[in-house]
Amino acid sequence: MKQLLISVLTILSLHSAFSQKDIKKTIVNDIVKTFKWDIQKEKRGTLMFLDVPYGGQGKGNTEYLSLTVAKDNSNKRPEFISIIVTNKVVQSKGLFVNFGNTVIKDGKRTIELQKDKPINVIFEKCDDEICTARILNGYITSDNGDKVDIFQQFQTFDHVFFEFTNSDYSIVSVAVPLFSFKQQYKNL
Numbered sequence: 001m002k003q004l005l006i007s008v009l010t011i012l013s014l015h016s017a018f019s020q021k022d023i024k025k026t027i028v029n030d031i032v033k034t035f036k037w038d039i040q041k042e043k044r045g046t047l048m049f050l051d052v053p054y055g056g057q058g059k060g061n062t063e064y065l066s067l068t069v070a071k072d073n074s075n076k077r078p079e080f081i082s083i084i085v086t087n088k089v090v091q092s093k094g095l096f097v098n099f100g101n102t103v104i105k106d107g108k109r110t111i112e113l114q115k116d117k118p119i120n121v122i123f124e125k126c127d128d129e130i131c132t133a134r135i136l137n138g139y140i141t142s143d144n145g146d147k148v149d150i151f152q153q154f155q156t157f158d159h160v161f162f163e164f165t166n167s168d169y170s171i172v173s174v175a176v177p178l179f180s181f182k183q184q185y186k187n188l
Contacts, residue, residue: 035180037069039188045072045079046188048181054174063088065162065174069181071188077151081135087126088167094122095133095164097140097150099157111159111175118163119148154178155185 048069066084096118121133138151
């Protein structure tokens with residue numbers, strides 16, 4: 001993320017050397033590289049990985065939210081989606097997942113969150129370093145007992161947001177654009 005910010009600032013400082021169109025294209029290309037999922041194909045299926053930096057940037061202790069999507073070749077849906085964060089979280093609260101779309105309001109791009117309440121995902125396992133939340137088959141049961149198709153929302157919305165509470169009670173929110181996920185998953 002730090003590299004992306006440095007790239008953006010460098011690009012903006014060279015404004016006079018490039019047209020607005022060139023600058024936007026360079027920024028978009030950097031963002032695409034940042035949110036490109038790593039793919040590991042195995043005999044039985046495929047694993048998709050994405051590490052998203054958050055917190056501590058510039059201090060040498062950047063933390064990451066890691067996403068893993070496991071897909072069996074014989075099924076269109078994922079076997080699981082896992083979300084991994086450092087164990088510095090308030091484990092009993094789990095994490096919250098919300099989705100949004102990019103919309104144009106008053107000529108400006110903005111993100112509009114879905115109207116539904118964010119979905120709470122409980123941490124399945126925590127150890128000395130990480131906590132893992134897992135969404136089996138892409139479904140989770142909401143607080144009111146409804147079955148929510150998280151995988152379908154990954155395919156429908158433009159962005160997914162993960163929010164959790166650190167042990168110092170600071171709230172961490174990590175946004176992940178889903179354009180790369182949609183492209184890459186359909187090609188598995």
